[in-house]
Amino acid sequence: MTRLCLILGDQLSLNMSSLQALDKGKDIVLxxxxxxxxxxxxxxKKKIAFIFSAMRHFAVALKEAGYQLQYTQYDDPNNHDSLYAHVEHAVKEHKITQVVVAQAGEYRLHExxxxxxxxxxxxxxxxxxxxxLAPLSFFSDWAEGRKQLRMEFFYREMRRAHRVLMEGKEPxxxxxNYDSQNREKAPKDLNIPKPTSFAPDNITKEVIALVEDTFADHFGDIGNFHYAVTREQAQQVLAEFIEHRLENxxxxxxxxxxxxxxxxxxHVSFYINTGSLSAQECVDAAEQAYISGQAPLNSVEGFIRQIIGWREYIRGFYWHLMPDYKQKNHLHAKRDLPDLYWGGKTKMNCLQQCVKETKENAYAHHIQRLMVLGNFALLAGLDPEQVNEWYLIVYADAYEWVELPNVSGMILFTDGGMLASKPYAxxxxxxxxxxxxxxxxxxxxxxxxxxxxxxxxxxxxDFLIRHKGILQKNPRMAMIYRTLEKMDAKRVEHIEQDAKLFFENLANNEEV
Known part of the structure; x- marks a missing residue:
């Protein structure tokens, strides 16, 4: 029996479950x-370059580990248009009797x-x-019978199950959670360390040239590519974060x-989401930094919560509620995504900065994504399908399993409170x-x-006024609606007039 193991572009780990039972002497990796x-x-562009370069470097690692590898580059004249076509061809060519693949991260591909x-x-x-760290059954078992699927309680179960930052049965x-200590504005004299960066090697340079030629009409800058594309480089990013940035x-x-x-x-989300780093090693490194006195508890707990709390929760949430979750639109948002998200001119400096940095880096940190770019999308009533597609396009760490719940649930409140207890407006x-x-x-x-x-x-x-019929019933919105009720009628009229004019200008692609 000859087996074919398909490795997807976000499964770049020699420890992948799909590789474990292979016979290196006769089985084939595709x-x-x-x-x-x-x-x-x-x-x-940078997302494609990052993933293709990481794939090609992982192919080298597979060969060095003794696997028989069949690898097809994008511009190979024998390249097929789909993964299925590649698998079909390999099955016939090598008389394959079994195909092995780890579960895909996206519902459409898994189906x-x-x-x-x-x-x-x-x-x-x-x-x-x-x-x-958690199989999907862990989330399903935890979610069963619950009226609310709140991340905080899932996170506590993960801490207990994996014995992370625990003293006996107590945290x-x-x-x-030390989030209350993690909300300070940066002072002017802050000395921020530079991110870990790597000069492109010949493999990466070839990929960049391919992207420049083949994907020229895609969004984003390709210059100044400096991301880790091997496991060793990704481990260096983690190590330098622990040493230089985790403390603050x-x-x-x-x-x-x-x-x-x-x-x-x-900046390790790039590498955890492609498999170059494991969630466990990131958690272990951070916890050890606390134990050794290298970093304070609020920083370590906050970082660990992003990984074993939020990341694991979002993945479980996605699979628990798909495919229906993708169609939700609780606030009936339908306005088209404006040009400013693609770099169009805007006088709003916060949006301009976040879009500019997204275009340059295929990256923005979570508050830029949530409270600037996402907040505007929520307040403006932008169409969830278009907003989800934008986030999936522009960020190098974005895959539907992580992007969709964050955007639809956390940013746009399309699910009416299944993920977030109130809109992040x-x-x-x-x-x-x-x-x-x-x-x-x-x-x-x-x-x-x-x-x-x-x-x-x-x-x-204006957002609160438009959605009063839906949102005023939310207990966490009661205080703000009481404030709205006391607001002078003339001011309410000005608010609605200003919003109407703003949306008219937005629809006409005028600079706002």
Whole structure:
């Protein structure tokens, strides 16, 4: 019996479950850079370059480990358009009797692969994706019978199950969550370390040339490519985060500074999501930094919560609720995504900075994604399908399993509160509190209405007015709706007029 193991572009680990039972002497590993996966949305140029380069470097690692590898590059004249076509060809060529693949991260691809056994007339084994600490059954068991699927309680179960930052049955330090200590604005004299970067080698240079030639019409800049494309480089990114940035990560993880896209963040989501780093080694490194006194508990707990809390929760949430979850639109949002998300001109400095850095880096940290880009999408009532596609396109760490729940549930409240207990809506005051963007903006964050007012200010209240019938029943929104009820009628009229004019200008592609 000869087996064929398909490795997907985000399964770049020698420890993948699909590789474990292979006979290196006769079984074959298949990898391919295929058109279907690279273009089902028009991914950011740097995202494609990062994944293709990481794949090609992993192919080298597979060969060095003794695997028989069949690898097809994107511009190979014998390249097929889809993963299925590559598998079909390999099954016939090598008389394959069994195809093995770890579960795909995206529902559409998993459903596609699940039909291959009948189509190919071979045995198909889909193994558990062991890049995650929790199997999907762990989330399902936890979710069963619960009216609310809140991340905080899932996170506590993960801490207990994996004995992370625990002292007996109690959390280290006596608290599960230190997020209240992690919301400081960055002072002006902050000395932010540079991100770990790597000069492109010959493999990466070939990929960059391919992307420049073949994906020229895709969004994003390809210059200044400096990402880790091997496991060894990814391990260096983690090590330097632990040494240079983890200490201040917690305190400033929500802060935004103009011209500083990387801040104190780890930047390891690129590499965990492709398999170059394991979640366990990231958690272990951070926990050891606390034990050794290298980093404070609020930073370590905050980082670990992002991995074994949020990341694992989001993945379980996605699979628990798909495919219906993708169609939800609780607030009936339908406005088209405006040009400013693609780099179109805007006088709103916060949006301009976040889009600019996204275009340059295929990266923005979570508060930029949630409370600037996402907040605007929520307040403006942008169509969830278009917003989801944008986030999937522009970020190099974005795959549907992680992107969809974050955007639909956390950002757009399309599920009516299944993920987040209330919409993450905010006025310009929040952005001013957590950033220095407002200092160089054409608008005044202090003005509430009028042509000089920060649009976030009146759009926030207009959003609450538009959705009063739905949101005023939410207990966490009660106080703000009481404030709205006491608001002067003339001010409410100004808010609605300003919002109407803003949306008219937005629809006409005028600079807002």
């Amino acid at each position: 990898m391919a850079e295929v058109k279907e996966e690279a273009t089902y949305v028009k991914h950011h 596609n692969m699940s039909s291959w056994a009948d189509k190919l007339n071979v045995e198909l084994e889909i193994t558990e994706d062991n890049r995650f 280290t330090g006596g608290k599960w 990560f917690g305190q400033y993880q929500d802060a935004m500074v103009e011209g500083e896209p990387w801040m104190y963040h780890s 905010a006025s310009g005051a929040y952005i001013n509190k957590m950033s220095n963007y407002c200092q160089n903006c054409a608008y005044s964050v202090k003005e509430k209405v009028g042509h000089q007012a920060c649009p976030f200010n009146y759009l926030y209240w």
